[in-house]
Amino acid sequence: MVQRRANMRRIPDSTIRRLPAYLRVLESQKEERTTSVALGERTGYSSEQVRKDLAYFGAFGTRGVGYDVSQLGQQIRHILGLDRSVTAVLVGVGHLGTALLRYTQEGVRDVQFAAALDNNPQVIGGAIGSIVVEDIKHLESVVRERKIRLAVLTVPAAAAESVALRLAEAGVGAILNFAPVPILTDQDRVLVQNLDLTLEMQAMAYFVTEHDDLHPPVS
């Protein structure tokens, strides 16, 4: 889960996490108007949930009618900061990093990577789409000069902590960490979201497992 620096906040985290999903539906929408029911169906959330989420930032739907698609989209982009082109740095251009670099070059609504860094000479200098991979030794100057506030970490476990430290030191505001080890330090300076894909798969295993025998507390 996201750990916050301060805690004064008006919009719940859970709402923030759903906004990008609404946004994507809105951007694939041809009609000018939509409703909370339609938005709910296409995102998998309840219509009440949708309305409550949108109401948090004073969304103006029209009673009896619904929401204006482009206006609402613009508003969500503004909340998320996506209208101010959030620039990010990706560290670790392996398969996962490459996948993320490609995804984010497909849509305009996405977070844009201003740089991709790696320490592998075989990778440095190569391009993923329009982004040229640079040497990780330039991490500090890249972050400072391009005013990067968001970092995505896709490095091996062993490197994660030290790279995170350098990123925090260089002044990024948040780190989305995909390395298979949690980043635990410096959480008052940067916000860290750990997202470990192998852990997610292990959790899923539970849901396909028969548990009849489990609960009688084992002795």
Place this chain on the structure above:
Amino acid sequence: MVQRRANMRRIPDSTIRRLPAYLRVLESQKEERTTSVALGERTGYSSEQVRKDLAYFGAFGTRGVGYDVSQLGQQIRHILGLDRSVTAVLVGVGHLGTALLRYTQEGVRDVQFAAALDNNPQVIGGAIGSIVVEDIKHLESVVRERKIRLAVLTVPAAAAESVALRLAEAGVGAILNFAPVPILTDQDRVLVQNLDLTLEMQAMAYFVTEHDDLHPPVS
């Protein structure tokens, strides 16, 4: 979030999601014993949280002492079903799929992929580690013959829904969907967890954005 088929449940979802993190710490642990405080520090959760999670399935720590590392590890593996070698199928061997295939071949504790499928002739027949990529047209027989219960979807958005349908039809119990579009159908037959990495990045953008101007509900 995970949507459940039934809802009788004793261990909360939130607990299940943390168990793999505890497990990983336990397996990198040299000492024979550990405590809820140590486990908390290394996973980023509070010690009370750890104790409560472990108590759900009748864990036996020893008061005044702590938990037996190997016993607790074994117990968590059992809860998650990882001691019965959960076999999974990966569909879509792009960069993300390849990354997942590699990760899960590194540790014994992980979910093991029994098959990887794709529709690209360039990819079919190739190997990622010890796993040979097979033609997606064999999806149904692969799932049935290898008794696969868990599917990981890393296909393009356009293919996600139809592949999910085939997987559900073939009898998998759960789908972990990384495609940038939510799987919404058939949720009473299979459990679906949608995990969209680009959406996660967009949500992170919020946390590095200044919001002073936002809240005065916009008019």
Place this chain on the structure above:
DNA sequence: TCCTGTGAACATTTTCACAGCA
């Protein structure tokens, strides 16, 4: 009438505080 916006009820999750065993 239709669909939003929202207080209130409900449910879930986390944190607190401490009793109790080794």
Place this chain on the structure above:
DNA sequence: TGCTGTGAAAATGTTCACAGGA
């Protein structure tokens, strides 16, 4: 004394139910 296990309180998140404007 040290650390677990657990009720109770607090916080957070979701659903219900309906008032009210277009």
